[in-house]
Structure formats: structure tokens, C-alpha cells
Amino acid sequence: MSTKANLLVVDDELIVRDSLDKWFREEGYDVTVAENAQEALSKMAAKRFDLALVDIKMPGTDGVELQRRMREVDPEMLVIIMTGYASVETAVSALKNGAYDYVSKPFDPDDIAHTVHNALSHKRAEQENTRLRETVAAVVRPQEIVGQSAPMVRVFEAIQTVGPTEATVLITGESGTGKELIARALHAASPRHYNPLVVLHCGALAETLLESELFGHEKGAFTGAQYRKKGSFEIADGGTIFLDEIGDISLKTQTDLLRVLQEREITRVGSSHPIHVDFRCIAATNRHLEQLVEEGKFRPDLFYRLNVFQIQLPPLRERKSDIPILVDHFVRKFASSMNKRITRVSPAAMALLDRYQWPGNIRELENAVERAMVVAQGPELRESDFALRLPIIGSASRTLEDMEKAHILAVLEECKGNQTLAAELLDIDRVTLHNKLKKYGWKRVIADVA
Amino acid sequence: MEESDSRRGVSRIQILPIGPIRPEVLSALASGLTAEFRQACELLPEAPDPAFAFNVTRQQYSATEILASLAPRITERTGRLLAVTPLDLYIPILTFVFGEAQLSGRCAVVSYYRLRQEFYGLPADEKLFRQRVLKESVHELGHTYQIEHCEDYECVMSSSHSVEWIDLKTSSFCPGCRSSVLSLALGNHP
Numbered sequence: 066m067s068t069k070a071n072l073l074v075v076d077d078e079l080i081v082r083d084s085l086d087k088w089f090r091e092e093g094y095d096v097t098v099a100e101n102a103q104e105a106l107s108k109m110a111a112k113r114f115d116l117a118l119v120d121i122k123m124p125g126t127d128g129v130e131l132q133r134r135m136r137e138v139d140p141e142m143l144v145i146i147m148t149g150y151a152s153v154e155t156a157v158s159a160l161k162n163g164a165y166d167y168v169s170k171p172f173d174p175d176d177i178a179h180t181v182h183n184a185l186s187h188k189r190a191e192q193e194n195t196r197l198r199e200t201v202a203a204v205v206r207p208q209e210i211v212g213q214s215a216p217m218v219r220v221f222e223a224i225q226t227v228g229p230t231e232a233t234v235l236i237t238g239e240s241g242t243g244k245e246l247i248a249r250a251l252h253a254a255s256p257r258h259y260n261p262l263v264v265l266h267c268g269a270l271a272e273t274l275l276e277s278e279l280f281g282h283e284k285g286a287f288t289g290a291q292y293r294k295k296g297s298f299e300i301a302d303g304g305t306i307f308l309d310e311i312g313d314i315s316l317k318t319q320t321d322l323l324r325v326l327q328e329r330e331i332t333r334v335g336s337s338h339p340i341h342v343d344f345r346c347i348a349a350t351n352r353h354l355e356q357l358v359e360e361g362k363f364r365p366d367l368f369y370r371l372n373v374f375q376i377q378l379p380p381l382r383e384r385k386s387d388i389p390i391l392v393d394h395f396v397r398k399f400a401s402s403m404n405k406r407i408t409r410v411s412p413a414a415m416a417l418l419d420r421y422q423w424p425g426n427i428r429e430l431e432n433a434v435e436r437a438m439v440v441a442q443g444p445e446l447r448e449s450d451f452a453l454r455l456p457i458i459g460s461a462s463r464t465l466e467d468m469e470k471a472h473i474l475a476v477l478e479e480c481k482g483n484q485t486l487a488a489e490l491l492d493i494d495r496v497t498l499h500n501k502l503k504k505y506g507w508k509r510v511i512a513d514v515a
Numbered sequence: 516m517e518e519s520d521s522r523r524g525v526s527r528i529q530i531l532p533i534g535p536i537r538p539e540v541l542s543a544l545a546s547g548l549t550a551e552f553r554q555a556c557e558l559l560p561e562a563p564d565p566a567f568a569f570n571v572t573r574q575q576y577s578a579t580e581i582l583a584s585l586a587p588r589i590t591e592r593t594g595r596l597l598a599v600t601p602l603d604l605y606i607p608i609l610t611f612v613f614g615e616a617q618l619s620g621r622c623a624v625v626s627y628y629r630l631r632q633e634f635y636g637l638p639a640d641e642k643l644f645r646q647r648v649l650k651e652s653v654h655e656l657g658h659t660y661q662i663e664h665c666e667d668y669e670c671v672m673s674s675s676h677s678v679e680w681i682d683l684k685t686s687s688f689c690p691g692c693r694s695s696v697l698s699l700a701l702g703n704h705p
Contacts, residue, residue: 080607080608081607081608084579084606084608085608087618088608088609090663091618091658091663091664092664093663093664171605171607171608171609171610172609172610173611174609174610174612175677175680177609178676
């Protein structure tokens with residue numbers, strides 16, 4: 066049996082109080098009665114009530130005024146006003162002051178039972194809804210954005226400012242800096258956060274496939290299209306679409322994308338019927354879009370459409386003061402998932418992590434900690450735990466690019482030239498690795514190794 | 516805990532008609548109550564019209580006043596006293612009641628004024644009517660055994676403020692309510 070709801074009956078007439086007391090008790094409620102406003106408020110001070118039935122016409126403080134005072138004491142308590150006669154004015158006045166409902170005496174038993182039952186159900190539903198919202202908020206709120214450094218404080222401020230708006234956001238930053246986490250935080254901070262966040266990694270898809278992924282397709286639109294499929298924009302209806310690696314899409318797809326952003330309409334591949342979609346767009350790239358625009362590889366109008374508000378994520382080497390708390394965060398995370406009692410990192414190991422330049426940024430740090438946690442024997446992560454798979458590039462005279470090259474090469478050597486495995490270890494996608502190898506001219510060397 | 520009826524040597528339900536009621540209705544009610552409470556029923560002579568309980572303004576009879584008037588009728592033979600009436604009953608705060616009972620007392624009253632299909636402009640249904648009378652009688656007597664409203668909608672002790680809800684429930688107690696009633700009615704021998 067569920068817990069009894071607490072009712073407070075306030076009426077100056079004894080017979081009404083007694084009748085309601087008896088009747089509601091039989092209905093399974095816990096009933097308290099009060100003769101006037103003062104007694105009612107005093108009983109509220111001693112006990113919490115779910116619902117009050119308040120007579121509108123009482124000597125001294127009337128029901129409407131009492132209801133106002135009750136709301137000051139307990140805003141969550143529902144109030145149902147009892148009137149001796151059906152008066153639209155009093156009913157409106159009571160409802161305007163926050164009463165849940167009003168009932169005219171004498172009550173139809175079915176009506177009063179339903180009114181009270183519905184009011185309490187409504188209250189329970191609201192309370193449940195609040196709890197669920199809090200739970201969902203806790204779930205969807207990214208807990209992994211860790212940082213106290215000045216650049217990250219600026220990022221957090223930007224999330225707070227632009228998150229709750231409808232503005233399109235462009236997140237820029239190197240691979241592994243946490244662009245998707247920022248997109249999730251923006252979505253979580255927006256009123257759209259009860260609707261989907263659809264993540265699409267544009268760089269990972271071929272042009273035709275990307276078009277189908279973005280806009281959906283009709284059955285038979287192309288070979289293999291056996292079923293009608295909704296695109297990401299349709300799935301994101303009411304929510305947010307996150308277009309990662311936006312700098313990697315073709316000019317053709319850029320044109321289609323621009324039209325969707327302007328018109329808020331999509332047309333499935335193989336269809337001629339436009340579908341209205343309601344979404345917020347967040348895009349991210351690790352490339353310099355301005356430069357791509359100058360080179361004619363990225364449409365300037367799309368760039369301006371995406372670059373309404375830009376959040377630039379600093380690379381880890383520019384926020385090294387965050388390394389200790391990031392490491393602590395990852396140690397806790399993996400200690401829990403691996404069920405290991407590792408709680409700290411030795412000073413030497415921490416110094417090592419601080420010296421390293423982290424070309425793969427936080428993702429690389431996370432992987433390094435994870436690997437160290439796997440091999441660690443004691444309760445502490447030591448320098449040697451990291452040295453197993455994390456070569457340190459020591460020379461201070463080397464540029465960042467040199468270190469990245471060296472690190473990628475070292476990992477490739479370790480993987481015996483297997484690019485797929487190397488990309489996995491570096492925690493970057495294969496296309497990014499391929500581009501970097503091409504840029505650094507390492508492709509042939511790796512081929513030799515293989 | 517109230518002393519069990521069996522220990523007092525009285526375990527009979529007395530049925531008091533208030534107003535003219537067809538004998539077959541009372542007879543069917545007595546059979547149903549005997550089966551449900553495992554107690555003998557006794558039909559009392561018809562009581563006079565309770566004019567004292569009539570409210571001119573509402574054109575209804577006060578259930579509370581009728582209930583209060585039953586107390587002097589309790590004798591050593593009375594296990595429970597159930598008044599049954601064709602009159603329309605009310606309590607001050609409600610437009611009508613099907614019945615009223617003394618929670619943990621011995622008296623209850625049931626009105627069948629609103630239990631007939633004809634009241635709702637529908638064709639008479641004698642079987643349904645008798646079922647409703649039995650259900651409401653068992654329900655009100657259940658209150659005298661300290662049973663409050665039950666959340667099991669099929670239990671006779673579920674709350675019902677309209678005939679639709681009465682029709683939905685059975686004339687029997689759910690296992691929980693039955694156990695409570697019988698432990699009192701039969702002296703802890705459910």
C-alpha cells in the first residue's frame with residue numbers, strides 16, 4: 066500500500082470539518098483539520114501537507130488570503146478552494162492566486178474524489194518529473210570536461226553563455242582536445258537537451274554515404290537502399306546535430322548543408338518532398354577553415370553560417386597546469402572500471418607527463434593513463450608504467466611538428482607499420498593519420514617498414 | 516483490538532428495513548451477507564419513516580442522523596446492525612452517499628435510491644440491482660470491522676462513488692481485507 070497523502074481541511078464549520086475528516090479518512094488519506102487560518106498555518110509549521118482543502122469564506126482571514134500565505138510557507142502544497150456557492154469571480158481569484166482547483170459545496174462524491182486524486186497524481190507526477198530531470202541532467206551533463214587553467218575557464222564561460230541559446234557554434238581545436246565533449250556540454254546546457262544529440266563524423270564517410278546519412282533516403286533511391294531511412298537531421302529534430310570534422314566534407318555536400326542550414330528543410334535522397342526539421346547545429350573541426358576558404362576548398366557562406374560563435378579548445382601543451390587533475394580524473398575512472406586500487410601517480414611519473422608535449426592531446430593522455438593502469442603493479446603509477454608505450458621526445462630544440470612526427474613514427478614502428486593499429490593506439494581516426502603521414506611524407510617510409 | 520464478537524456470544528447481522536422494501540430483496544441480501552461474513556442474518560421489522568432526518572432544503576435524509584438513531588436498537592443479539600433504505604441519503608459536505616458506517620462501530624446504513632438502473636434513465640435490471648445492494652452492504656459493514664478503503668479495485672472495500680465503480684468491484688473482500696474481517700468476526704479464526 067502506498068504512503069498516505071496528508072490532507073489539511075480548513076473550514077470554520079464543524080460539521081464540514083467532521084464530514085470531510087471522516088470521509089477522507091475512509092478514502093485512505095491522513096487528515097488534519099483546522100478551524101481558521103491561524104490554526105491552519107500553525108499546523109503547517111508542525112507538519113508537511115500534500116494538499117489543503119480551504120473554505121473560501123471564513124471569519125477573519127478568508128480562503129484566498131490564507132492560500133497566499135500557505136504558498137509562502139510551502140509552495141509545493143496544493144490548495145483546493147471550497148466555495149459555498151459557484152462564483153466565477155471567486156474561482157478566478159483563487160485560481161489566479163495559485164489554487165489547483167475549486168469545488169462547490171456540497172460536493173459530488175465522485176467529483177471531489179477525482180479532484181483530490183488528480184491533484185495528488187499531478188503533484189506526484191511533477192515531483193517525479195523533477196527527479197527525472199535532475200537524474201537525466203546528471204546523466205547527460207558531461208562529467209569529463211576537466212580543467213582549471215585559464216584557457217579552460219574561458220571555454221566553460223563560453224559554454225555557459227552560448228549553451229542555452231539557439232546559436233550555431235563552431236568548435237575548433239586539435240584532435241583529442243575534447244570537441245565532442247564540448248558539443249555535448251552545449252547540448253546539455255540548452256533547452257533542447259531532452260531531445261536527441263546526433264553526432265555525425267563527416268570525415269569518416271564517403272560523399273554519397275554522407276549525403277544519405279545527413280538527409281536520409283527513400284527506398285530504392287540507390288543500389289542497396291532497401292528501406293526508407295531517416296537522416297541525421299530528421300533524427301535530430303527538436304534536438305542538436307553535431308557535425309564533427311566539418312572541414313573534411315566535399316563542396317557538393319557543403320552546398321547541400323548550406324541549404325539545410327538556411328531553409329531548415331531537408332529532402333531525402335530519392336525524394337522530391339522537402340521535410341521541415343527543427344535542429345540546432347554544432348560543428349567542429351581540427352582544420353583551419355579560414356585557410357580552406359582562402360584556398361577555395363570551403364564555401365565562405367557556409368563558414369559564416371557555422372562560425373556564429375566559435376569556441377577554440379586549447380591543446381594540452383598550452384594548459385599543462387591541468388595535467389595533474391586530468392590524470393587524477395582518469396586514474397579514478399579507470400580504477401573504477403578496472404577494479405584496481407590505484408590511487409596516485411608518483412612525482413617522477415607526473416614530471417614525465419608534464420615534460421611530454423602531448424600531440425594527441427587529452428585523448429592521448431587518457432590512453433597513456435589507461436595503459437599505465439593496466440601494467441601498474443602497486444597502488445601508484447610509476448614512470449616506468451608510462452615508459453612502456455609512451456616514448457618521450459626530449460630535445461627542447463625540436464618543434465612541435467618534429468615531436469608529432471617522431472611520436473607517430475615511434476608508434477608506427479611499434480605497430481610494425483600497421484596504420485590501422487597505429488591510429489587506434491594514437492586514438493585518432495585512420496583518415497587523420499593518413500593525412501598526417503602524407504603531410505610529413507612518411508607514407509613511403511612506413512611502406513618500407515611494412 | 517476490539518473484543519471478538521464470538522467471545523461475546525453474538526455474531527449475527529441484523530437487517531433493519533427503513534421504508535418499504537420487497538422481501539425478496541432483503542432475503543437475497545441476507546443470503547449474500549451470511550456467505551460473506553459467515554454469520555447468521557436476522558431480518559428486523561420495518562422501521563418508520565425517519566422524518567427527523569429529512570432536510571427540506573435538500574429533499575434528502577441525513578445519513579449521519581439515521582446512523583445515530585440506530586444506536587438504541589442495539590441489543591445483546593446484535594453483532595452488526597445494517598439499516599437498508601430506499602431513501603436518498605446525504606452528508607452535509609456531499610451531494611449524496613450510498614451509505615455510511617461507524618468505523619469500528621456496529622451500525623451502518625445503506626441507501627439503494629441511486630442503485631437502481633431506473634434512477635439513471637435505464638431499463639430495470641433486478642439482478643444488477645441486488646448485486647449493488649449486496650456490495651454496498653458488505654462495504655459499509657466492512658467499515659464497522661475497522662476496514663478502510665482498499666486499493667484493490669476488485670475488493671468490495673474499494674472506494675466507489677458511482678454505480679460504475681460499484682459494478683466494477685466484486686461483492687467479496689480481497690485476501691487482506693477478508694483476513695482482517697474474519698479475525699474480528701470469528702475470533703481470530705479466518
